[in-house]
Structures are given as C-alpha cells and as structure tokens.
Amino acid sequence: MRELWKIFYKGLFDENPIFRLALSLCPALAVTTTASNALTMGLCVMFVITANNTVVSLTRKLVNPKVRVPIYITSIATIVTLVQLILQAYFPVLYKNLGIYLALVVVFAIILARAEVFASKNPIFPSFLDGLGMGCGFTLAMLLIGVIREFFGMGTIFGVTILGSWYNPALIFILPPGAFMVIGYLIGGMKLLDKRKAAIARKGSEAR
Numbered sequence: 224m225r226e227l228w229k230i231f232y233k234g235l236f237d238e239n240p241i242f243r244l245a246l247s248l249c250p251a252l253a254v255t256t257t258a259s260n261a262l263t264m265g266l267c268v269m270f271v272i273t274a275n276n277t278v279v280s281l282t283r284k285l286v287n288p289k290v291r292v293p294i295y296i297t298s299i300a301t302i303v304t305l306v307q308l309i310l311q312a313y314f315p316v317l318y319k320n321l322g323i324y325l326a327l328v329v330v331f332a333i334i335l336a337r338a339e340v341f342a343s344k345n346p347i348f349p350s351f352l353d354g355l356g357m358g359c360g361f362t363l364a365m366l367l368i369g370v371i372r373e374f375f376g377m378g379t380i381f382g383v384t385i386l387g388s389w390y391n392p393a394l395i396f397i398l399p400p401g402a403f404m405v406i407g408y409l410i411g412g413m414k415l416l417d418k419r420k421a422a423i424a425r426k427g428s429e430a431r
Contacts, residue, residue: 261369269358
C-alpha cells in the first residue's frame with residue numbers, strides 16, 4: 224500500500240509536471256488567465272493522462288516496441304477527441320475559451336512521457352495511480368497559477384469579485400509576461416522549500 228501511495232504522491236509534489244519537471248508549460252502560460260479555464264484544462268489533462276496510462280498498460284504486451292510511439296499518440300488523440308466532443312456538447316463556453324490549446328493536449332510531453340516511462344512497463348493499477356497522481360499535480364499547479372493570475376489581474380476568483388471596485392487590476396498578470404513571473408516565483412518557492420526541508424533534515428541528523 225505504501226508503494227502505491229508513493230506512485231500517486233510523486234506527481235503531486237516530488238515530480239510535479241509544471242513546478243518540478245517544467246513540462247507542458249504551454250497551457251500554463253496560455254489558459255491560466257482565469258481559475259475556471261485553468262481548472263478545466265487541468266481536469267481534461269488529468270482524465271487524458273490517467274485513461275491513456277490505463278490503456279497503454281492494458282495493451283503493453285500486445286504492442287510491438289518498434290511502433291509503440293505512434294500507437295501511444297493514437298491512443299492519446301482518441302481520448303482527447305472524446306474530451307473535446309464532451310466539452311463542445313455540454314460546456315461550449317469553456318470549450319471556446321480553451322480553443323486550440325485543448326487540441327494540443329495530444330502532444331503534451333508529460334502524457335507521452337508517462338506512457339513511455341511508466342505505463343508501458345507496469346501493471347494496470349499502478350499505471351492508473353501514476354497517471355492520476357501526475358494529473359492531479361498538473362491540475363493543482365494550473366489552478367494555483369490561474370487563481371493568482373486572476374486575483375491580481377482582475378480582482379476576482381472564479382469570476383467572483385474579491386477586491387471590489389476600488390482595486391486597480393495589474394493587467395500584466397493576465398498577459399504572458401505575468402504568467403512567466405508567477406510560474407518563476409512558484410518554482411523558486413518550491414526550491415526554497417526543498418532547501419528548508421534539507422536543512423531541517425540535516426539538523427535532525429546532527430542532533431542524533
């Protein structure tokens with residue numbers, strides 16, 4: 224059970240796709256202008272990576288290694304198309320807001336990387352947890368970026384006014400430079416947290 228938890232947890236923090244691996248930064252820059260867009264994209268990617276990991280693990284013994292990458296991409300494209308059709312049918316506004324970036328999920332490095340590195344070599348349930356953990360980590364990162372950008376750039380969170388009419392929005396936060404700034408500071412914060420944890424661990428070992 225502890226090993227399964229480690230497989231899931233690593234995607235949340237230790238190998239977070241955005242803050243640790245710096246993968247799939249395109250949507251983190253483009254669609255995090257609002258928290259709702261960021262959350263929608265995160266959930267879409269979480270569904271795609273989890274479903275694809277499961278499919279790849281399920282068929283790993285049937286796929287010829289020489290053609291594995293085209294098959295992985297075909298699987299990802301099929302799942303993404305399903306997500307697009309669902310959003311277009313039931314959530315047309317969100318579908319329009321995400322635009323072309325939803326289609327680009329097919330070529331997100333993190334999805335193909337997990338299929339190649341983990342799902343193609345492990346049983347179904349661990350592969351499912353790996354995809355779910357990576358997807359949750361991606362979603363939480365996207366949501367955090369989206370909340371910060373919307374809060375400072377519009378004075379709202381999920382469209383709800385927080386700061387009132389007196390607040391003069393910092394429009395840079397809803398522009399690409401603002402996204403770079405937010406992501407950079409968050410990555411720096413993660414590094415600072417790592418150093419602090421290492422210092423605490425070192426003091427603990429010295430005390431022994």
